[in-house]
Amino acid sequence: MTPAATEERSLRIGEVAKRADTTTRTVRYYEEIGLLPGSAERTQGEHRAFTEADVVRLKEILRFRDLLGLSLEQLKDLVEAEDARALLRAEFRRTEDSATRRRILDEALGHIERQLDLVRARKAELEGLEEELVSKRRRVRARQRELRDS
Amino acid sequence: MTPAATEERSLRIGEVAKRADTTTRTVRYYEEIGLLPGSAERTQGEHRAFTEADVVRLKEILRFRDLLGLSLEQLKDLVEAEDARALLRAEFRRTEDSATRRRILDEALGHIERQLDLVRARKAELEGLEEELVSKRRRVRARQRELRDS
DNA sequence: TTGCTCCTCACGTCACGTGAGGTGGC
DNA sequence: TTGCTCCTCACGTCACGTGAGGTGGC
Numbered sequence: 001m002t003p004a005a006t007e008e009r010s011l012r013i014g015e016v017a018k019r020a021d022t023t024t025r026t027v028r029y030y031e032e033i034g035l036l037p038g039s040a041e042r043t044q045g046e047h048r049a050f051t052e053a054d055v056v057r058l059k060e061i062l063r064f065r066d067l068l069g070l071s072l073e074q075l076k077d078l079v080e081a082e083d084a085r086a087l088l089r090a091e092f093r094r095t096e097d098s099a100t101r102r103r104i105l106d107e108a109l110g111h112i113e114r115q116l117d118l119v120r121a122r123k124a125e126l127e128g129l130e131e132e133l134v135s136k137r138r139r140v141r142a143r144q145r146e147l148r149d150s
Numbered sequence: 151m152t153p154a155a156t157e158e159r160s161l162r163i164g165e166v167a168k169r170a171d172t173t174t175r176t177v178r179y180y181e182e183i184g185l186l187p188g189s190a191e192r193t194q195g196e197h198r199a200f201t202e203a204d205v206v207r208l209k210e211i212l213r214f215r216d217l218l219g220l221s222l223e224q225l226k227d228l229v230e231a232e233d234a235r236a237l238l239r240a241e242f243r244r245t246e247d248s249a250t251r252r253r254i255l256d257e258a259l260g261h262i263e264r265q266l267d268l269v270r271a272r273k274a275e276l277e278g279l280e281e282e283l284v285s286k287r288r289r290v291r292a293r294q295r296e297l298r299d300s
Numbered sequence: 301t302t303g304c305t306c307c308t309c310a311c312g313t314c315a316c317g318t319g320a321g322g323t324g325g326c
Numbered sequence: 327t328t329g330c331t332c333c334t335c336a337c338g339t340c341a342c343g344t345g346a347g348g349t350g351g352c
Contacts, residue, residue: 116280136262196333221315
């Protein structure tokens with residue numbers, strides 16, 4: 001039974017960094033400040049081991065960092081919220097109680113909507129900038145036509 | 151004749167920072183690295199004087215920094231390109247030669263289009279993220295309906 | 301065994317934040 | 327004259343970059 005046949009484990013830091021399109025330094029730093037798990041029982045000098053899930057998480061962090069310009073402190077809040085959601089999902093699967101299930105789904109929805117608000121606010125700002133550039137371009141093109149028709 | 155009646159001059163740094171929604175430290179730093187003009191003939195300890203045009207420029211810089219995540223080095227290139235364009239606009243008004251005018255308009259158009267490319271690339275990334283969030287939300291909502299209808 | 305990747309300091313850098321101590325204009 | 331804002335160092339901070347010197351796994 002290969003490791004891939006059970007659960008995928010033990011990616012090395014270089015591989016993780018490459019897949020997330022970042023550097024090993026960034027991965028170590030994120031571990032240091034608690035943004036990435038940091039394989040708890042690791043003795044001094046031992047190599048770090050990551051999972052496929054860590055790569056997904058890292059990619060998500062980088063995306064929010066780059067696209068929304070969040071600080072690592074803010075990203076930590078976001079990641080903690082994701083972790084809380086993961087726990088809730090596990091609870092969701094364990095329970096049959098529909099009141100509990102409803103509450104968990106409500107929280108998930110709220111979380112997603114807060115993220116959507118951030119993303120859409122940014123998009124709106126970018127669209128404002130885009131429109132300004134487009135009308136600038138329209139004015140230049142109008143002058144080009146004037147020149148051609150004179 | 152008030153100063154406002156001629157050309158608006160001599161804004162103080164605190165006023166500039168407030169209008170651009172930033173800090174005086176940032177304004178000084180941008181002057182230091184050459185991103186803002188820095189009233190050439192100013193003797194040691196003398197107060198900085200800015201114009202309305204400086205505020206516009208600063209706001210533009212901050213917008214590109216925040217929305218596109220450019221480094222100050224990259225913003226410097228952008229600002230230099232803007233300055234070059236300002237010179238060209240002046241030349242445009244001085245000349246009657248339509249070949250020269252055509253060339254200037256072509257350059258202006260190219261500049262605007264490069265900026266538009268950056269803005270649209272960012273917007274596309276944000277839209278990718280938005281779509282992912284929207285389908286996540288759809289899935290949560292579907293489960294809520296399942297729960298309600300059971 | 302030989303590379304290649306990994307490890308831990310630790311100092312450097314970019315883009316400012318934050319006082320400390322002093323001077324200048326309504 | 328009294329505040330308020332301005333000035334110049336200069337050290338601190340956040341988010342890493344970049345070696346230095348050494349160890350570990352295919």
